[in-house]
Amino acid sequence: METSSNESVAKVLENACKSFPERLAMIYLGKSFSYAKLGELIDRFAAGLNSLGVDKGDKVIVYLPNTPQFVIAFYAIMVIGAVPVPISPIYTPNEVGYMSKDCEARAIVCLKTNFGYVKEISHQMPLKGIIYTDLVEMIPWWKKAIGFAFDKVPRGRIRKDENVYSFSDLLKYPASSKTVNADTWKDICRVLYTGGTTGLPKGAPSCHAHLYYGAMEVAECARGTAIAEGKSTIVLTLPLFHALCQAVFSGFVLALGNTAVIMPQPQVDAILECIQRNKADLFLGVPALYRMILDSDRLDQYDLSSLKYCWSGGDILPDEVFNRWNERFGIPLHQLYGSTEGELQCATPLSKRPKLRSVGVFSKAGKKNYKLVDPDTLQAVAEGSTGELLVSAPYFLNCYLNKPEETAASFVNLDGEVYYRTKDMLMMKEGELYFVDRSADVIKHKGYRVSASEIEAVLQDHPTVVAACAVGVPDPKIGERIKAFVVLKEDARGVSARDLTKWCRESLAPYKVPQYIEFRDMLPRSKVGKLLRRDMRDEERRKMDKA
Structure with a gap:
């Protein structure tokens, strides 16, 4: 299939498959996929989705971990003009059900292990298809056999009902030559869910140009460096449902014709062995993962001499990790900083050594405007002063799905231009x-x-909780731990922190469940009754400083 516009990652993919068909696009569990093969699989899956009735504008939930199937599904959905909605594979049925209804999903691609969750919520919307797969569907049969024999592959039960298909079923369709027309600055081509301020995740829609320029910003980071187009290999451990990882795959891999090694899970020894075996020269990870690598007692067993550059994203890099990594490997950690709504916003250029605590310079490849302002007055702050970062671009859609109040709180019009409020102070x-x-x-x-x-x-x-407040407690290893303060009803009896933790696990993904719960008689509020989370967070920070 072909797209009619150059400002889309679908066109970037199309050009990559035509320009370097024999180069390796990705490697997964030792299985290699050339650009030609990847393009063929994407076109076949796109034709399969069309056969189910999935069409332009339809939302398709991609409920998968890092696998070739994620890459194939993500780009195939966009190729036909439909809208991928990538979500975490560890979300609970409540979370998946809410997001599916909110975005009006018409199909879901999931692992066999999550099939039961999807069937549980499938009656809530008119789905055209549920497509299931597993972690090893795209690798050779003998590797699958070994994985199953040693019980290394999670299993799941499938109930073959109407509108239930295997991933391989859709790959049997011949590729189509159909051209999809898209308005790249207006048509939605992706929805990502991010944390909301009203208690429910909010869907952030992006147009084709948004993803295209995000990819170009990543590609620009590599200009003027030792990284060679078509000859570099990056190991990706960040989840592909994350905006940053998608921008890196589209910008550093597809746009430059490089190779991505996709890791299904961020396990330290597997990552180190993967860097060594594939002679990777670029690595992308979160600060917590870099610390785990540095703390590994088997680090000396691996040859990581091929690494030239390392990107850190997803969180702010602690000074200690920055310094230790540089001392251990002589390679600095470069930061990529952005947001779901604003894509990549700034980065430390790979062409020069980054400064401690710097998140780099504003990206210039994405046609964006930036402001640092006083968060109360929205007036610009002087250089050297702290201000809230605002970002705008002519192709931003500047809204959330079905969330007018959230939209009004997060997007502001200044001098005739709409800016996204990051709520980050820089x-x-x-x-x-x-x-x-x-x-x-x-x-x-x-x-x-x-x-x-x-x-x-x-x-x-x-039923026994009258008020709650959740804050992040600084932790040098994982960024922040989650602590919740809870006020119980006066007549509540026998309710423990363990009971409330169990309650949270039923509705929240594991990484959202509080590690600590503390009971209080009351919580601080403003004169108008607004919960003062910052006061609670500052109280915890003062405790840690004293300790």
Whole structure:
């Protein structure tokens, strides 16, 4: 299939498959896929989706971990003008059901192990198809046999009903020559869910140009470096449902004709062996993973001399990890900083050594405008002063699905231009940006952005809880741990922190469940009754400073 516009990652994919068909596009569990093969699989899957009645504008949930099937499904959905909605494979049925209804999903691609979750919520919307797969569907039969023999492959039960298909069923369709017309600055081509301030995740839609320029910003980071187009290999451990990882795959891999090694799970020894075996020269990970690698007692057993550059994303890089990595390998950690709504916003250029605590310079390849402002007055701050980062672009859709209040709170019109409010506080000094602080509404746990209000809403649904507050407690290994403060009803008896933790596990993905729960008689509120999360977070920070 072909797309009619150049400002889309579908066109980037099409050009890559035509320009370097024999080059390796990706490697997964030792299985290699050339650009020609990847293009063929994507076109076949796209034709298969069309056969189910999935058409332009239809939303398709991609409920998968890092696998070739994720890549194939993600781009195939866009190729036919439909809209991929990537979500975490560890989401609960409640979360999947809410997002599917909110975006009006028409199909879901999932693992066999999550098939039961999908069937549980499938009656809530008119699905045209449920497509199932597993972690080893795309690798040789003998590797599958070994995996199953040693019980290394998670199994799941499938109930073959109407509109239930295997991934391989859709790959049997011949590729189509159909051309899809798209308005790249207006048509939605992806929806990502991010933490909301009202207790429910909010769907952030993006147009084709948004993803295209995000990819070009990543490609620009590699210009003027030792990384050679078509000869570099990157190991991807960040989840593919994450905006940053998608931008890196489209920009560094597809746009430059390089190779991605996709890791299904971020296990330290597997990552180190993968870097050594594939002679990877670029690595992308979160700060917590870099710390785990540095702390590994088997680190000396691996040859990582092929690495030239390392990208850190998903969270702010601690000074200790930055310094230890540089001392251990002589390779600095470069930061990629962005958001779901704004894509990549700034980065430390690979062509020069990054400064401690710097998140780099504003990206220039994405036609974006930036402001650092006082969060209360929205007036610009002077250089050297801390301000909230605002970002705008002519192709931003500037809204959330079905969330007018969230939209109004997150997007602001200044001088006739709509800006996204990141709620992150940064400082400009000598031409570089430095991260200072983030809103108390967002907790960064193991690289995930967790909405404090979503946790609070689940706790407050418990019949004995009258109020709740969730905050991030600094942790040098994983960024922040989640702590919840809870006020119980006066007549509540026998309710423990363990009971509330169990309650949270029923509705929240594992990484959102609080590690600590503390009971309080009351929570601080403003004069108008607004919960003062920042006061609770600052209280915890003061405790840690004293300790």
